[in-house]
Amino acid sequence: MSPTFRRHTLAGQMLVLQLALVVVVLLAVAAVSLAQSQATFHRVEGRRVGALAEQLAAAPLMRGQLTRPAQDDALDTLVQSTHVQSGVTSVTVADRTGRIVASTDPTAVGHRLPLGAGVSRGRGWSGRLVWSGGQELVAQVPVLGDTERDVGRRLGTVMVGEAYPTVWQRISGASSYLLAYLGVASGLGVAGSWLLSRRVKRQTLGLEPREIAGLAEHREAMLYGIAEGVVALDPQGRITLVNDVGRRLLGLPADCVGASLADLGIEGRLRDVLAGAHGPAADVDRQDQVVVRDGRVLVMNRMTVAKDGRPLGSVTTLRDRTELARLEREIGSFRSSSELLRAQAHEFANQLHTISGLIQIGEQEEVVRYIRALNQRRQSLDMTLARRVRDTAVAALLMAKSAQAAERRVTLRISDDTALDRLAPEDAADVATVVGNLIDNAVDAVDGRTGADAWVEVGLRQDAASVEIEVRDSGPGVAPELAHEVFAHGFTTKAAEGGERGIGLALTRLVCERHGGEVAVTNTPDGAMFTARMSVSHPARAVAEGASR
Known part of the structure; x- marks a missing residue:
C-alpha cells in the first residue's frame, strides 16, 4: 500500500x-x-x-x-x-x-x-x-x-x-491581550493533544483501531467456536468473560458477566477451582481438576493471567466428561470380559507351571491333589456367584475383579447375604459401573498390605425397586474431613490419602443420582465402607424383558 x-x-x-x-x-x-x-x-x-x-x-x-x-x-x-x-x-x-x-x-x-x-x-x-x-x-x-x-x-x-x-x-479592540491568549491556548491545545494521543497509544499496546477490532472479532470466533467452556475472572472473583459452552456446563444465567461467584451461588469445590483458593497457596494454576456440577462430570484447567507482575485474573477451561462416562458404561461388559480372560490366562499359566514342576520331580500324587484343590475352589466361586448373583453382567464383572484382585494379592469376598436377581440391561450396566468403581477404589486402598490383611468384601442386596451395593475393605479408611467431599471432588480412595484425583467416585455418584439414589462412605474398625443405593426396574419385568429378547 x-x-x-x-x-x-x-x-x-x-x-x-x-x-x-x-x-x-x-x-x-x-x-x-x-x-x-x-x-x-x-x-x-x-x-x-x-x-x-x-x-x-x-x-x-x-x-x-x-x-x-x-x-x-x-x-x-x-x-x-x-x-x-x-x-x-x-x-x-x-x-x-x-x-x-x-x-x-x-x-x-x-x-x-x-x-x-x-x-x-x-x-x-x-x-x-x-x-x-x-x-x-x-x-x-x-x-x-x-x-x-x-x-x-x-x-x-x-x-x-x-x-x-x-x-x-x-x-x-476587544482586548489588548486577546491574541496572546489565543496563541497560548493554541499551544496548550496542541501539546495536550499530542500527549493524549501518546497515552492512548501506550494503553492500547501500540495497536491501531482496525487491529483492535480484528482481535475482538478473532476472540469472539475462538470463544464461541470451540467445544470447550471458557470462564475468565478478574482478581476480585467477578466473571469478565464466559462463552456459551461454559455458561451451559456451569448452569449460569445469561447476564452472569460482571457478577461475582458468590452472587451466582458457586461454592465448594467449583469455587475453589475457579478462584484458585485451593491447596497450600491461593491463586495457583490447576490442571485436570475433576468437579461434579448439576449431574455433569467436568474436567477443569485453570491458568492465572498477569502483566508486568500485576495480576489480571484467571482463565479456566472446562471439558464435559459425562458423555465419556456413558460410553465407558456401555463398553463395561466387554472390558470386564477381556480383563477376566487376561487374568484367568495369567492364573492358568501359573497353575500349569506348578503342575509341570510337580511332574518333573515325580510327585504325581501331589499333582492330583493340587488339581482337585483348584477344581474345588473354582467350583466354589462359580457356584457362589451363580447362586447369589443371577445377573450375568454383574457376575462376569465380579469374576473379572476377583482375578484382578488375586493378581495384586488381594482377596475379593462375596458377603453371605448377597442376593441379586436378573436386571434390565440398562440397569445391569449401571450397577456394574458402580460395583466396578467401588471395587477398584477398595483394591487401591488395600494395595501394599499382605496376607489376610488384604481383603475386599462385596455385598449386593435387592428389593422390589432398588439395589444396595456395599463394598468394605481392610484399608486405612477415609479421613473424616474428606468423608463428605470425596464424591463432589471426584476423589478415589488413593486421592483421599494425597494421591491424584480421579473420576471413579464422581461417576459412581452421578450414576446413583440418575437412578434416584445416593452413595456414602463411613469408616469401620476394619477400614472404609462405601454404600450405594439406586432404583432399578421391577425384577419380574426385567426377567420378562430378558425372556422376550
Missing part, C-alpha cells in the same frame, strides 16, 4: 481530532469576543453620537440657520468643526422637509435624509443606517423652535453617525 493511501494511526487521528476541537474553541472565543465588542460599540458610541446630536440640535446657531437660512457658510462651518472636534464619521443637517442642507459628505447635499421612526413627530432615534457607502451607527435628533412663533415646532433634523468597525478592528 502506497503512503498516499495509508490509513492514519490512532495517535494521528487523536491529534487531528484534538486540533479540530481547539480550532472550534478558538473560533467560539473569537465569536464571543466579536459579539462583546459589538455590544460595547453600540453602548459607548451610541451614547456619544446621541449626546453630540442633541448638543448640535440645541445650539442657537443651528436653530437660527434653519429658521432663516443665510447665504453664508455658517451651517457648513458648524458641521465641519463638529466633525473635526468629535472625530465622528459623519454629521448631517436636514431642514423640516427632510432635504439635506449641510453634511460632511458634500455629495449628499440636496438629497433627502431617511428619517428614523418617530423623528418626524419630534422624538429622537438611533440605530443602524447605510450612509455614505457604508454602515453607520447614527443618532437623529429633531431641532425644535424656541421662539413664540415656532415654539415646539420641528425646524429640521441633526444626524451624527459613527462607522461600524471592521472585524479585525473589533478583535484587536
